[in-house]
Structure formats: C-alpha cells, structure tokens
Amino acid sequence: MKPSDSDALFRILADPTRRLMLDLLAERGPLTVGELAAEFPDLVTSGISKHLMSLRAAGLVCATRRGRQQIYRLESDAFVAALSPWIAKYERYWTTALERLRDLAERGQTKEERKTHQRREARK
C-alpha cells in the first residue's frame, strides 16, 4: 500500500460520523440514505450525503439504486485490502510466535534454541 492511500483512508476514518455510518452498515447491513439519516437527527441531508460521498470515494461503501432510493452497503473487501499489509505481516508473525510460546511452555526451549544447542553439542 502506498502511504498516500493509507493517509487518505485515515483521514476518512478520522471523522466520528463516518465511523458511525460504517458501524451502522456493518451491524445492520445495507441501509437506505433515509435509514442512515434517521440515525443522525442533528445532521442535515446534505451533510449526510457529503459523508456518504467521501466514504464512496474511498471505496469503503458502495451504493445501488432501488427505485427512488439509494441503498448503501459496506465494501468490506476494500477495507480489508487497505489494511491487509499489516494484517498479513502480523498473521505470519503471530503464527510463529505462538509456536515458540508452545515450545517454551511444553519443553522449556524453542525450536531455534534447540537447533543452536544441538549445533553447540555437535561441535564438542
């Protein structure tokens, strides 16, 4: 991921209203603009639209038209894609770290440590 991509994503997510919109879509599934607006009684419709536009521009939500209504849904793939470099790195890291923990708790040493020890023994 380019730094500019993550910066843009972070700017979008920095706004509490937009985060709440994402939460609502995540919890309740696709919602119409009216349903979303009902959750933000203090916001005018144009304010709601502006937030939805920026979420759309970032690829975090998508909209489909049903009759006269726009229905918004979460683009969870976009979310995962934006954050995936970190996720992938930590997935690898934690898998091996937990194996080290298991070896330590069960045997008192990790696989790497056993190998080092065996090499040292072999040299004797």
Next chain:
Amino acid sequence: MPQVIRSIEINAPTSAVWHWLATQKTLRRWISSNIEIDMRVGGSYRFLGPDDKTWVSGHVLELEPEKSLILSWLEEGSGWVNPARLVLALDPIATGTRVTLIHDGFEGIGLEDWSETVADYERGADIHKILDRLADLVSSGEA
C-alpha cells in the same frame, strides 16, 4: 473489521503458560528478544517489530495473571496515529491451555482525534479514558 486471530493449544497448565507472558525476561524468548516492558498496568513497552526495522510501542492495558494480557500496539513511523490492540487470553482446557491471540483495532490506527487521548495519557491524566476508547474501537470492529 480486519483482525488477526490465532489460537494454539499447549499441553501445559495455565500457570506454566503464564510464566512465559509474565516478565520481560520470558517475553523476550518468544515475542521479541529486544522487548523492553514495564510489566504493570499502564507500564510502557517497546521493541523492534516483525520486519526488524519498525519499532512497535505501547502500554500494558490489562494484566490478569494466568488469564490475559492486553497491550496497546503502535507501529512507529508508519503513519499510525492511534494504536491497535493485542489481546492474549489463556483458557484452561482438558489437555492444558488454549492461548488465543487477537490483534485488532487496525481500522482505528489513523484516527486523528486519538492523539489528544494519547497526550492525556502520557501526562498521566486518565488511563480509563484510553480503555474506554479502546472498548469503543473494539466493539465497532466486531461486525
């Protein structure tokens, strides 16, 4: 929301597994050989991360012996404004212990308003505020 969940079953009682989570010395054996950690709630930690070039730092958010260790998790110099979270939970099972690791909160790592809370926290103002914020982030990340 994206998160990393891993669990592993260990043929040892929770007390024996906790030993490896309980001190800087034992954490150095499996998390990172260079970790510096003040093992108490609110204590800070820092180590050279998984890629061997980025430093990771944060604080101990929760510490419950033989049950759980929760750390805030910030990659320095990666544009993160707000830390993610690392949860390590131990559960007794018939064959020993199940260790569950949840690394979450990634969706919040760029929140600009977080910096105020972190500043408060560094002044020692209110640790619970940070926990509340984390709780919010985590519940928002569940779906």
